[in-house]
Amino acid sequence: MQDLKFTLIQSELHWEDPEANLSMFEEKIWQISGSTDVIVLPEMFTTGFTMAASKMAEHMNMRTFKWMKQMADQTGALILGSYIVTVHDRYYNRLLWMEPGGNFKTYDKRHLFRLANEHKTYAAGESLLISTWKGWRICPLICYDLRFPVWSRNRWDPSLKRPFYDVAVYIANWPTTRIEAWNTLLKARAIENLSYVVGVNRVGQDGNGIEYNGHSAVISPKGEAIFSNEGVEAMRTLELNTNALHAFRDRFPAYLDADDFTIEFEEYEESDFISGLS
Helix, strand or coil, X not given: CCCEEEEEEECXXXXXXXXXXXXXXXXXXXXXXXXXXXXXXXXXXXXCCCCCHHHXXXXXCCHHHHHHHHHHHHHCCEEEXXXXXXXXXXXXXXXXXXXXXXXXXXXXXXXXXXXXXXXXXXXXXXXXXXEEECCEEEEEEEHHHHHCCCCCCCCEECCCCEECCCEXXXXXXXXXXXXXXXXXXXXHHHHHHCCEEEEECCEEECCCCXXXXXXXXXXXXXXXXXXXXXXXXXXXXXXXXXXXXXXXXHHCCHHHHCCCXXXXXXXXCHHHHHHHHC
């Protein structure tokens, strides 16, 4: 593993206008000074966080897919960002992991934001994505996933003799009204998983009048904010230090004491639940 450079793009979004957003992000990407290894875009970066899936969804391998491939090829960087994808008449808030040369992977958002009825519009993902880029194991996640620590739980992988991942990346449309939860949970995920955490949020106002104030951040495995930006559009490249990560894990190998557990669900009658509350 060598040190890994992440470029965070915190931006306003044009509401439900993929063409305008792709043009805007292309201009921003070409403004990146120097080399970078990973470019991170916000959640639903082509449209904003919309439930108009039937109008805005794309098939895989179409416009946004091809655009991300072009950006990855031209920059030599891994590109991460989510957009609305349709597969077999179902809609997904899908993160695309696009490498130079066209190798790609996908992650479908697991936890759908009930308060916005996302669960009524989109299908939930069924599997976690952990993949390797330049020696680093990266786990990309989407917005509301941040509130569910079991889903991103890092463990010791005996076959690799290392934890499952080295950095978790959260892309989001996380509103201003709940930004303190975002700040707190990014640090919590870093501390409990002994990993770097990168969070990229948007700014501005969406078509539903919801305000966003960014707070994109890079958090160290100790839970310290290496970088955070509030309120305005920003683009920043930061280098994650591999020696610092390994040294801290060697000094504080808490993952070796993690509990082994499985989660079992029981079915309850509604009357049993009401009785339990009384």
